[in-house]
Amino acid sequence: MTTTMRAAVVTAFGDAGVIQIQDLPRPVPAAGEVLVDVQLTDLIFVETAIRAGQHGGFFDVTPPYVPGNSFGGVVRAVGAGVSADWIGKTVTGRTASFGAHAEQAVAAADGLHEVPEGLTLETAVAVSGDGYTALMLEELVPDLTGKHVLITAAAGGMGILLVQLAHRAGAHVIAAARGRAKLGLVRAHHADVVIDYSQPGWEKSVLEATNGAGADIVFEGAGGTLGATAFTVTADHGWFSAHGAPSGGFAAYDEADAARRGITVKGILDLRVDTTTTTVSADEVLRRAAAGDLVPVVDRVYPLAELADAHRAMTGRELVGKALIRVS
Secondary structure (H helix, E strand, C coil): CCCEEEEEEECCCCCHHHEEEEEEECCCCCCCEEEEEEEEEEECHHHHHHHCCCCCCCCCCCCCECCCCEEEEEEEEECCCCCHHHCCCEEEEECCCCCCCECEEEEEHHHCEECCCCCCHHHHHHHHHHHHHHHHHHHHCCCCCCCEEEEECCCCHHHHHHHHHHHHCCCEEEEEECCHHHHHHHHHCCCCEEEECCCCCHHHHHHHHCCCCCEEEEEECCCHHHHHHHHHCEEEEEEEEECCCCCCCCCCCCHHHHHHHCCEEECHHHHCHHHCCCCCCHHHHHHHHHCCCCCCCEEEEEEHHHHHHHHHHHHCCCCCCEEEEECC
16 A cells, blocks of 8 residues: 555645645544545535635634545444454544545544445445534424425535425425426425526515415525525525534524514534534434435535536535535
8 A cells, every 4th residue: 555645735725725635645544533535525615614714713723734524435444442353344424623625634533323224335335424513403403394394505415405305304395496497306305386496586485475474484595695595585484494504604683673573593502512412413414315314415516626617616505405525
């Protein structure tokens, strides 16, 4: 085995062109860690924002760095104190911070999850990150049965999972996305009403779909102006989750207005594992995926050498569903 590996490197904060493929030293697992031959990695929108130099308050990283966090692959070696039984197993996991977009990565052994029989690695990786967040939202949200539920960015990796969960819970699902292809996707996943929020006045369609009352529950994954507009069509005494920021920032809302109208608002900090008492586990995410409760939609799988193109497709809103990166 050579002493180097191929890895994607963010050489500076900037546009997708700052991503370069380089040869780096292979990592060595420390005590409690494993070394994984990475086959597939996930790509989520926030990674494009971090690469652009945004969200510095949430993510402490300075270029050059190897991006990526969630991965799937085969355990090659283990560090001290880790059972050799892991070697050769196909697993999903997360790196401590970044470093997944590389031929090999190290991760804590206690954060590994063996891929269940009958579940492909592609599905396991595609559902691991978005599925975890979706199930945390499912845990936080009031009962969805019979409620009007608005989901923005509904054709994104997590949005489509929320459409599935809300439909299965018996909600009246209103899915907002951009363009015919994305609306067709969410309709195929049982959205009751689809709305193109690239059209002016789209919020009026939400009111029409809710008999003028607004949505009881809003899963807001778009951020920016779209998210702020979604807040205006949240019903009095409703529930609003501002968890997405692909528009450049999380949905802005007036706290005094929320209090006056009795709207419960959940922000991104409510979805951070270290600040919640969530009972959701990665094993549960994989189990729910194997059971068919979570069905990720993968639009494209890019080779590692085309990671920059994947970033461009994501920021250009070209993807219908998720993008994955195939490393080996």
